[in-house]
Amino acid sequence: RKFLVINGPNLNRLGVREPAVYGRENLKTLERNLQQLAEQQGVHIECVQSNHEGVIIDWIHGADENFDGIVINPGAFTHYSYAIRDAIASISVPVLEVHISNVHKREAFRHESVTAPVTAGQIVGLDIYGYELAILALLQKKGE
Ligand code: DQA
Numbered sequence: 001r002k003f004l005v006i007n008g009p010n011l012n013r014l015g016v017r018e019p020a021v022y023g024r025e026n027l028k029t030l031e032r033n034l035q036q037l038a039e040q041q042g043v044h045i046e047c048v049q050s051n052h053e054g055v056i057i058d059w060i061h062g063a064d065e066n067f068d069g070i071v072i073n074p075g076a077f078t079h080y081s082y083a084i085r086d087a088i089a090s091i092s093v094p095v096l097e098v099h100i101s102n103v104h105k106r107e108a109f110r111h112e113s114v115t116a117p118v119t120a121g122q123i124v125g126l127d128i129y130g131y132e133l134a135i136l137a138l139l140q141k142k143g144e
Pocket of ligand 1: 073077
């Protein structure tokens with residue numbers, strides 16, 4: 001089984017970006033943790049990051065045929081990208097949305113996700129561990 005982990009805009013700045021909000025771990029650590037999990041679980045995980053909406057949309061489309069599930073943190077696109085929402089709605093593999101910070105205790109504009117309603121579920125506020133939990137949840141789904 002293969003899973004695609006997509007990190008959106010500014011997540012390449014993890015570790016240096018607002019550490020009080022997003023923690024001190026960087027994207028490399030996040031991705032290394034996921035590779036360790038992949039080994040443990042005997043699955044394949046591919047990790048990608050982009051600051052560009054269209055690139056993220058192309059990855060979502062491409063994943064429909066090549067992956068068994070997607071874990072996505074759309075960053076700020078979460079709150080206003082109907083294009084990413086429509087891309088998620090256009091595919092049939094399960095998508096889980098992850099947010100590192102607890103968006104609900106932050107600014108009001110972060111409380112709404114336009115993408116969450118077309119995903120299978122959402123994990124928020126569990127730091128970078130949320131990505132690992134999302135992969136485990138996708139594995140569980142397949143086993144149902
Ligand atoms: C985020 C939350 C978003 O509101 C923000 O724009 C991000 C990161 C998170 O992981 O907590 O870029 O998606």
